[in-house]
Amino acid sequence: MELQDYLRVIRQRWMIIVTMAFVGLALAAGFTFTQTPQYEARSQLFVSVKGGSTATDVIQGNTFAEKRVTSYVNLATSPRVLQAVAQELGLQGGAKSLTGKVIASTPAQTVLIDINVTDPSAEQAAKIANSSARQLITAVGEVEDVSIVRLSIFESAAPATAPSSPRVPLNIAIGLALGLLAGIGIAVLREMFDTRIRSQDDVERVVSAGILGSFTVDSSLNDEPLITQGDQFSHRAESFRQLRTHLHFTNISGGSQSVVISSSIPGEGKTSTAVNLAIMLAESGSKVLLVDADLRRPKVAKYLGLEGSVGLSGVLSHSVALEDAIQAWGRGGALHVLASGMAAPNPSELLGSPSMEKLISRFESEYEVVIIDAPPLLPVTDPAVLGSMASGVVLVVSADGKTHRGELEHAVKDLEAVKARLLGIVLNRVDHVSGSHMYYDYRPEPVVTGRRGKNVPGRA
Template sequence: MQLEDVLRVFQRSWLLIAGLTILGLLAAGAALAVTTPQYQSTSRLFVSTQARDSASDLLQGSTYTQSRMISYSHLVVQPVVLDPVISSLGLALTSDQLAGHVTANVITDSLILEVTVSEASPQQAADIANAVAAQLVSTITTQIEDPGDGTKPLIAVSIIANASPAANPTTPVSWLYLVVGGVGGLLLAIGLAFLISGFDNRVRSVDDVKRLTDLPILGHFPRQAKVRDRPLLFADDMMSQRAESFRALRTNLQYFDLAVNHQVLLFTSSIPGEGKTTTSLNLAIALAQTGKKVLYIECDLRRPKSAKYLNVEGAVGLSDVLVSRAELADVLQPGALPSLAILPAGALPPNPSELLGSEQFETLVTAMRHEYDYLILDAPPLLAVTDAAILSRVSDGVIVVVGTAQVKKQQLETSFEILSQVDARVLGIAANFLPRRGVDAYSYYTYGYGSVMPDRAGAEAEAALHLGAQPGQVAHEQPHSRSHRRLPALVELDTIAEATPTAEPAGDDVWKRVRTPSRR
């Protein structure tokens, strides 16, 4: 995993990371509030050897004292020392309970013993420390080290520092609690973020797409909050970042492979909701703006949406033409530009795959090649039905729309496999819903399109009006003079159909009269 991948994980999970870090700090604050402060007081004792006549006796006594220091430290918490302290101070504790508040420590390379007591009351901590030190001196000199013959004991113990009440509590340490709580919450959040990232198999960025395929990214389209309410490009937003993205897709397709004429372009996706219809419609608009004659064919005979987006009549259309219930010239609808024509899906048939794979549809596409510069086919998603795979036979190239944060990596891989199995010529990817900010954002979108100068925007809107577009309508660059409703009827379709449109039954039998082309 590279640094960029780590930054992506942080950027995607920043709310989780910030939330758990704050939660850790709050937990630390709660722990501080409920924790009783503890005060420590320490008294110190010095252990020495009684004076002897010779140097050898002094050396022997010093060695003996050093060996006894650890034993004296353990003696501090024994009942023989603590029981008298409890009695003298009137503590409501047992010797075992009091032992949990008392510690003894021997200072390294010295004969000094420290007795430390922790209590909620600073005065009580000092009183107990002093009482334990005094009782330890008495116990050592009168019981442990008493020779029993009336002579002085070899060991002498004296108090060199009495305990005093502490001014500040020893525990809890506020900053330490906060550091532990904050760092603990942060580490937990980072761990969860990487765990979630490991289980997240959705395509999130252009880099995710590039890891799955070597196909070129022909178009990059940023995520916009109002795209569902306003899916198409209009005259008043032709200088927008999104409009420039479709012009870039138009240019990429026009110069993709100059040796091949990509006249019939098929748009599809892996699953619904990736934006294939809006992408194909806006590309048709972008191509028509250059004066090219464009026919948009709604090939999604299951869930058509183009008629709704374009605000045109969609009750009759492609399906009716394929079964000879209507003439092509009668169902073609003019687009927002003179050089753009729309062929809606029409009535929803019970056998969409058979219609799209029929000889009638292939003949229709072949005839339209002579009438239009571009044919844009909007096909259903690949994983839902086989329609897109069937339509790839009559297209010059397939563009797969990938909706980031919508499609899963396995779904996209399966879509590529389906297209590969039918030998479809996939031109590339149209990456949709790309984030506008953060490490997943495509760098192109941050250059020059954050805002448009008012005078330039006004000039563009005025130019669009001179070209015939009203505010809220699609702008065009070169008007086309030919009318779509004057197209001649397709005689070939009349000869293929087994019955005339007036003789067709009203039921589902009309859809069964379409022949499927034989395999070549």
């Protein structure tokens, strides 16, 4: 995955990341506020050696002292010294009660000994640190020649004013960081194992065919599904003009073209794509026929406000003449529409019949472009059969997570099985990407009238 892929995952799955961040904060806060505050106290000792009369004696004495300091550090936490401290302070448990509380160390290349003590009581920590220093001096005096080596208290411990642990800001920061990392990790793992289609990259993993068009998420489509109902210079209208242009380039052999519009599963936006594409083709001056071949759930007539009871099923059953079933729609009747007709008990047999193949041939002889709205590929075989009769198939794929890659792959294999030509993919409901070209508007400038009645371009 590249950086832009991680950013896309974070943008799409931010709820998981935020939730895990709050979980990390809650756990860190719970751990922090259930801990008993600990106070730290430190006493420091200085190890000195009787100096000689020459520089060599001084150097040897310092070397001797540095070597002795290591032994004294170990002696400071020995049971003998800790037991003496416990007895002096009257602590129950003896040396065992001080194990882990008293830590002795020495700064590198020095003759200093630090005795650090942690305890829930600041006063008690200071008492233990000072007592440990005194008892260490006593123990060293018992095993060393005090005329040569001498330990002295350089700094006595004082009660701390604030606890050394728990460190609330640090713990909270660590909890937040771990929560964020866990959230990002879970989001990335879910993305890796998620087979739902959410971007063009997901489609290209399955299909080698090109992307003919891409349409972003638009909540207004429920009220205004047709591009003629909105702004003719909107981004959606321009996207359909691009789709119209790209579709022309798929017509390699020239002449008339019959295109089946389908999808893998229901609800991906195939009908609205077919209807709007047909409208755009008709507006460009092409002679276009829009056919509703979805005999199970027809929607074309409803979208266009036409009569849907007379149409394709009647023509295929020879109960209605084609000329009587075709309706004109739009300005000047530029778009011709063949609705689905009455519900048929055998839609697959009708659409797969020789009559349908002859009808498509007739469509191609009378129109420049024929747009056929077909059912989804996975539930029924109708679109695959129609695709083998027509010039090719355009698959509409929803990029909102509705469709899985396996479903799209299955749909493509169904088309390959009948040797239907896949013209390309229309990507629908694509998430808005900040900074993309979809945010730029290039509508015509308004024309204003000058003083003498001349038309001059408006200024932005």
